[in-house]
Amino acid sequence: MRSLVLLLILAARPASAELLAAAGKVDISPDLSRHRIYMAGFGAKGRRPVGIHDPLTARVLVLREGRTTVAIVGLDLLGFYRNDVLDLRARAGFTGEGRYLFVSATHQHSGPDTLGLWGPFIGVSGVAARYHSELKDKVAAKIKELESALVPASLEAFSAPTDPRGLCRDSRDPVVINPYLAALRLKARDGKALATVVNWSCHPEVLGRTNRLLTADFPGPLCDQVEEGGGGACVFLNGTIGGLMTPDIKDDKENFYEAQRIGSEVGRRALKGLASARKADKPALSYASKTVRVPVENSRYLSFLPALVFGHKLYDRDGNALPKWKTRWLALKHVLLRLGDADRPWVETEVSRIDLGPVRLLGIPGELFPEVAVGGYDGKFRAGHPLIMPDNPDPPDLAKAPKGPYLMELLGAPVPIVVGLANDELGYLLPEYDFKTRGTLTMLPRMPGHYEETNSIGRSATGIIAAAAAELTSARK
Numbered sequence: 001m002r003s004l005v006l007l008l009i010l011a012a013r014p015a016s017a018e019l020l021a022a023a024g025k026v027d028i029s030p031d032l033s034r035h036r037i038y039m040a041g042f043g044a045k046g047r048r049p050v051g052i053h054d055p056l057t058a059r060v061l062v063l064r065e066g067r068t069t070v071a072i073v074g075l076d077l078l079g080f081y082r083n084d085v086l087d088l089r090a091r092a093g094f095t096g097e098g099r100y101l102f103v104s105a106t107h108q109h110s111g112p113d114t115l116g117l118w119g120p121f122i123g124v125s126g127v128a129a130r131y132h133s134e135l136k137d138k139v140a141a142k143i144k145e146l147e148s149a150l151v152p153a154s155l156e157a158f159s160a161p162t163d164p165r166g167l168c169r170d171s172r173d174p175v176v177i178n179p180y181l182a183a184l185r186l187k188a189r190d191g192k193a194l195a196t197v198v199n200w201s202c203h204p205e206v207l208g209r210t211n212r213l214l215t216a217d218f219p220g221p222l223c224d225q226v227e228e229g230g231g232g233a234c235v236f237l238n239g240t241i242g243g244l245m246t247p248d249i250k251d252d253k254e255n256f257y258e259a260q261r262i263g264s265e266v267g268r269r270a271l272k273g274l275a276s277a278r279k280a281d282k283p284a285l286s287y288a289s290k291t292v293r294v295p296v297e298n299s300r301y302l303s304f305l306p307a308l309v310f311g312h313k314l315y316d317r318d319g320n321a322l323p324k325w326k327t328r329w330l331a332l333k334h335v336l337l338r339l340g341d342a343d344r345p346w347v348e349t350e351v352s353r354i355d356l357g358p359v360r361l362l363g364i365p366g367e368l369f370p371e372v373a374v375g376g377y378d379g380k381f382r383a384g385h386p387l388i389m390p391d392n393p394d395p396p397d398l399a400k401a402p403k404g405p406y407l408m409e410l411l412g413a414p415v416p417i418v419v420g421l422a423n424d425e426l427g428y429l430l431p432e433y434d435f436k437t438r439g440t441l442t443m444l445p446r447m448p449g450h451y452e453e454t455n456s457i458g459r460s461a462t463g464i465i466a467a468a469a470a471e472l473t474s475a476r477k
């Protein structure tokens with residue numbers, strides 16, 4: 001009887017339909033003569049751009065199989081909050097059943113403030129409202145255009161470790177560098193590449209705090225390399241960049257030459273990996289996403305709650321939506337009296353997965369520490385560096401580090417991909433065992449070696465998000 005039931009279930013599952021795909025890009029650089037732009041990243045110092053070195057781009061891949069349509073967007077921006085993702089879904093017509101829009105920011109640090117954190121002074125938003133809206137219109141229009149240009153496609157994909165030395169390093173102990181480079185390629189019937197999606201993990205901050213030219217940083221040359229190498233339209237999706245993956249630049253030269261060197265090298269390696277990639281004939285497409293709520297525990301986030309409200313829905317601990325005036329009041333109350341657990345607001349965010357044949361892509365709404373995804377507490381991913389710097393005044397207690405299995409193993413797919421800053425940006429997502437902060441209102445002075453805590457929503461976030469990821473990946477389709 002049981003086998004009969006199983007047979008019936010199998011019979012009820014339709015065979016996968018032909019995969020359709022289309023990809024392209026649109027320039028989202030702000031017109032500096034029309035918009036008052038402040039640059040995102042490196043503290044609110046009123047940094048304003050003087051020109052554009054290379055265009056900021058939204059790169060879009062639309063996939064359809066049967067009744068399922070998934071659009072994947074990579075944005076050359078430092079971050080893109082959940083409210084904007086929901087707005088973009090509405091503008092692009094991705095709200096109905098069987099339709100999913102996945103958005104990830106590359107996290108480049110030489111673009112416009114899209115999070116409201118880098119205005120002329122601390123606490124003042126640097127978002128140019130009209131630009132912010134126009135940018136969403138441009139991306140929505142591109143998605144719609146591509147959706148009407150879908151053609152039959154085949155898939156090739158790979159994931160393999162690549163030596164990070166000279167490309168990316170870890171500035172926080174323990175040294176765990178996620179070495180995985182993954183790519184998937186969609187090809188048209190005539191064998192021509194339609195699109196290549198590349199996933200690798202590093203902060204696009206080759207250009208540093210003194211740069212005043214807008215640039216996509218290394219993801220720009222990375223995609224140029226892929227496109228010039230016959231990869232079709234390139235979409236770069238950044239990976240696990242917390243804790244803290246920073247470009248391995250020569251002699252601390254924060255310059256365009258180094259961005260070009262790193263980007264084009266990673267692009268070349270992606271093309272090389274694809275040359276011997278696994279082919280999937282009729283890859284099935286599916287997705288799932290889960291809305292989760294995370295408590296706002298970081299004292300700095302609580303003091304600047306209106307900035308969080310710009311990008312999120314906030315709730316009280318009983319799940320009631322908080323009106324705007326209440327979040328202002330809570331911020332003031334926190335500054336004066338410190339909020340207790342009963343008053344603590346919770347922020348709504350999203351964890352998601354997309355399955356495409358052998359590829360399973362997990363979307364994490366922030367800057368995940370690589371060790372949460374790959375482990376490496378045994379030194380497996382230290383790439384020749386010491387696991388703990390001998391002069392670290394407050395080294396992590398590795399005996400307390402979590403044992404596994406880690407997220408990448410939980411994905412259980414031949415080509416596992418973890419994408420960071422997916423559909424939101426909650427800041428750093430740290431492993432709880434090494435989360436240390438000062439109890440002061442500003443969380444300053446920073447504890448040596450613990451910078452990331454001050455730009456994290458709180459110590460509970462990683463556990464909540466990892467549990468949602470485990471749930472999403474436990475049942476395959």
Ligand SMILES: [Zn+2]
Binds near residue numbers: 107203367
């Ligand atoms: Zn960052």
